Amino acid sequence: MTRSGPLSRFNPSQPGAQGMKVVATGLLVVMAGLFVLSRALEPRYPWLGLVKAFAEAAMVGGLADWFAVTALFRHPLGLPIPHTAIIPRNKDRIGLTLASFIRDNFLVARVVARRMRGIDVAAAAGRFLRAPSGEGTRIRRGASRLIADLFEALDDERLGGIVKGAISQRLAKTEISPLLGAALASAIEDNRHVPMLEAAIRALSHALDANESLIRDMVKRRASWVLRLAALDEKLADAIVEGLRKLTLEVSTDPDHPMRAKMVEALADLAHDLQHKPETRARVEQWKEELLSNRSVAQWLDRLWQKGRASIIAAARNPDAALAGRMGEVLRSAGSTLEGDPRIRRAVNQFVRRAAAGMAASYGGAIVSLVSDTIRGWDARTVTERLESAVGRDLQYIRINGTLVGGFVGLVLHFLDTL
Structure with a gap:
């Protein structure tokens, strides 16, 4: 038989x-x-x-x-x-010889690396991402089905716990104060802080309008009995409110207002303290730990994971529709970048070459054994x-x-x- x-x-x-x-x-x-x-x-x-x-x-x-x-x-x-x-x-000996030939000529790390030097994986991936409706359609659809089936088959609670735990651990180990400080300093240097400054001024103006009655009550309570007796507390409150409203209007409309300069200076000091002042960095780390331990943050991460998982499955089940939207634009942009940027293409090819050589070194023996054992079993x-x-x-x-x-x-x- x-x-x-x-x-x-x-x-x-x-x-x-x-x-x-x-x-x-x-x-x-x-x-x-x-x-x-x-x-x-x-x-x-x-x-x-x-x-x-x-x-x-x-x-x-x-x-x-x-x-x-x-x-x-x-x-x-x-x-x-x-x-x-x-x-x-000599069937078994032929199988062993064939396996040894494959190992010595194809599965040696230096041989794989040398052969991979002539293969531009990044450019091929870029062409595939930039125009995925060509000859790679079947591969894309097969990969999409595999991704959808994999995400649906895995234990949602366990996988979600792993993902959320990994995110929390990464955030806990990362000191965010220097990152925030560097980002703020970079924004100020490139004048990207202006929208944030405008938003802060608008928020201050809205807060003034929303709390006008509170300001008036505070002025009346702290005014002396002489001012209240002379009915000057109302005028004082009107003057303070109008002065604050005039100040916020001038700051919002005058780009060279001294108050703006003071606010920018305060932001620059904050960026410096976030990067270099130990007290500020320790305070930010304490706030971060309190925020991560908050139950609301855990619920937010859970909702974020569920939405992400549902989006991945939906996109994998209907890759054509996904590629027609923003995801398609992102992939096409990534493909154009891979094709057109020599530095990124060189880095990707180097990574693929090292990964292939590493796999050959790690799993070459197993592949050789598989070939020889398979032929021996025929x-x-x-x-x-x-x-x-x-x-x-x-x-x-x-x-x-x-x-x-x-x-x-x-x-x-x-x-x-x-x-």
């Missing part, structure tokens, strides 16, 4: 091989008949000696090549002649039949060539002997 497997499914169209086998065998039979006929008629027709020499040598060459070709796959005529049936007897008869079918046409050409070449050699030798 033959074992089913990848090799047993290989079934090339082989009418040509069978036809060539008939031709090779028929040619040998013709040479044998020609030899018998020319030998019988040679006394009457001496010139048939040339034909007999050709046919005799052709039979020897054809039989020798038939024996050599047959000995590769089986015992000729079923006789257990030594050093025949080479492939069935049935010898099936291997023989499939290999013979795969190269049968060329093998029969060897027999034909051996018959004809042997005949011409015999003819030359006969001519030399006659001379």
Whole structure:
């Protein structure tokens, strides 16, 4: 019984091989008949000696090549002649040799790295991302289905806990005060702080309007009895409110107002303190820890994870629609960047090259074992039949060539002997 497997499914169209086998065998039979006929008629027709020499040598060459070709796959005529049936007897050794060849020529880290130098993976990925509707459509759809099935199959609660835990741990280990300070300093240097400053002034104006009554009550409570007796507390409150309102209006409309300069200076001091002042950095870290331990933040992370997971599954289930929206624009932009930026392309190719070399170094032995074990597990008869079918046409050409070449050699030798 033959074992089913990848090799047993290989079934090339082989009418040509069978036809060539008939031709090779028929040619040998013709040479044998020609030899018998020319030998019988040679006394009457001496010139048939040339034909007999050709046919005799052709039979020897054809039989020798038939024996050599047959000995590769089986015992000729079923006789257990030594050093025949080479492939069935050495199947395991062939598998080990093939596995060693793959290991030494393809799975050595330096070989993989050298071969990967000529492959521009980043440019290929860039072309795929920039125009994903071409020949990579089937790959994209298959990968999308795999991603969707994977996210749906995984335990949502456990995976969500892992993701949220990883985010929380990363935030807890990262000191955000210098990052905030550097970002604020960069924004001030590039004048990107202006929208934030405008928003703060508008918020101050809204706060003044919303708390006007509170300001008036505070002024009345703190005014002396003399002012209240003279009814000056109302005027004082009106003056303070109007002064604050006028100040916020001037600050919001005058880009060169001194108050704006003071606010920018305060922001610059804050950016410096966030980066360099230990007390400020410690205070920000304390606020961060309190924020991370807040239950509302945990609930927000959970909602963020659920929305992200649902978006990934929806996009994977309908990749065409996802690529038609903002995600498609992002991917196309990333593809254009990969193709057009030599620095990024070089970095990506270097990463891929190192990753491939690392995988070869880590898993090359396992791949070699897989190849040798798989070939060892194949049935010898099936291997023989499939290999013979795969190269049968060329093998029969060897027999034909051996018959004809042997005949011409015999003819030359006969001519030399006659001379």
